[in-house]
Amino acid sequence: MNTTRRGLKRKTLSLQAPAKVNLFLEILGRRPEGYHEVRTVLHAVAWRDRLHFRVRRSGIVLEGDGAELGRRNLIWKAARALQRKLKRSPGIEVRIEKRIPSAAGLGGGSSDAAATLRAMTRLHGIEEDPHWLAEVAASVGSDVPFFLEGGTALCTGRGQRVVPVVPGRPLDFVLVVPEAGLDTPAVYRAFKPSLTRRTKDATPFLRTWAEGEVRKLGRALFNRLEEPAFELAPELGQLKRRIAAMKPLGTLLSGSGSAFFALCADRSRALELADRLRRSGLRARAVRSERPGPSRG
Numbered sequence: 655m656n657t658t659r660r661g662l663k664r665k666t667l668s669l670q671a672p673a674k675v676n677l678f679l680e681i682l683g684r685r686p687e688g689y690h691e692v693r694t695v696l697h698a699v700a701w702r703d704r705l706h707f708r709v710r711r712s713g714i715v716l717e718g719d720g721a722e723l724g725r726r727n728l729i730w731k732a733a734r735a736l737q738r739k740l741k742r743s744p745g746i747e748v749r750i751e752k753r754i755p756s757a758a759g760l761g762g763g764s765s766d767a768a769a770t771l772r773a774m775t776r777l778h779g780i781e782e783d784p785h786w787l788a789e790v791a792a793s794v795g796s797d798v799p800f801f802l803e804g805g806t807a808l809c810t811g812r813g814q815r816v817v818p819v820v821p822g823r824p825l826d827f828v829l830v831v832p833e834a835g836l837d838t839p840a841v842y843r844a845f846k847p848s849l850t851r852r853t854k855d856a857t858p859f860l861r862t863w864a865e866g867e868v869r870k871l872g873r874a875l876f877n878r879l880e881e882p883a884f885e886l887a888p889e890l891g892q893l894k895r896r897i898a899a900m901k902p903l904g905t906l907l908s909g910s911g912s913a914f915f916a917l918c919a920d921r922s923r924a925l926e927l928a929d930r931l932r933r934s935g936l937r938a939r940a941v942r943s944e945r946p947g948p949s950r951g
């Protein structure tokens with residue numbers, strides 16, 4: 655989809671890239687290539703990086719604050735993956751206003767990558783076939799396809815198979831971000847499969863949400879990666895207890911961590927909890943559910 659009219663092609667575009675939380679994450683097993691088969695509910699939240707794109711004839715240039723600007727940045731990888739797929743080299747320059755903390759399980763890098771794919775297809779007038787764009791996104795990272803649409807989705811496979819979900823009412827959270835991040839591969843490696851344990855289905859969770867039972871939803875939040883993450887970083891287990899002691903409806907590690915989110919009954923309770931957490935020395939921020947769809951910056 656090219657949003658510009660012929661002959662009036664834009665040279666610049668600004669997009670906002672939201673964070674996500676995993677409201678539910680179960681691991682179903684190990685895949686032959688070493689990744690894990692997951693069943694996860696991803697939900698975009700309103701904490702956003704801002705990306706400013708400018709067309710170049712060729713090459714990839716990244717600039718900005720608070721982000722690694724080299725080839726390890728997922729923005730760079732996304733731009734490169736798109737160039738490879740097209741077998742030509744539409745160039746892009748990206749100024750990054752990084753707001754979402756890295757290595758926190760909040761998907762900031764993946765969201766930036768998805769925004770880059772969207773921006774490049776628009777700015778270069780590339781026909782957007784959703785299938786091949788999702789394929790390019792998946793080659794950049796497991797969570798990148800989700801961010802092409804955002805909103806709420808049940809994701810399976812290694813996370814790249816995305817089925818949009820009609821969400822229940824918008825939710826209010828507090829995100830708590832520890833100083834130290836966690837390394838996603840290390841957390842997955844520390845996961846110990848059990849032959850006797852039954853895997854959890856996401857359907858009861860989604861039903862509770864659809865029924866609007868936010869209190870019950872707090873108790874239904876689930877993340878199989880908490881155990882290995884707490885094993886790697888025991889201070890995170892303590893942090894969870896500290897947040898839980900302030901009585902949100904529920905609190906959970908997001909993805910592979912190290913950030914937690916706490917679910918609150920409404921916005922004023924979220925603001926109050928964020929304030930208390932900050933006064934106890936933690937980095938905390940009240941956020942709401944993001945509205946679906948990519949947003950202009």
Ligand code: C5P
Nearest residue numbers: 688689690692795796812813838839842
């Ligand atoms: O796909 P992505 O690059 O985000 O994954 C980072 C790492 O996390 C992978 O290299 C892998 O070690 C681990 N991972 C996994 N199973 C998944 C997703 C990620 O083991 N479903």
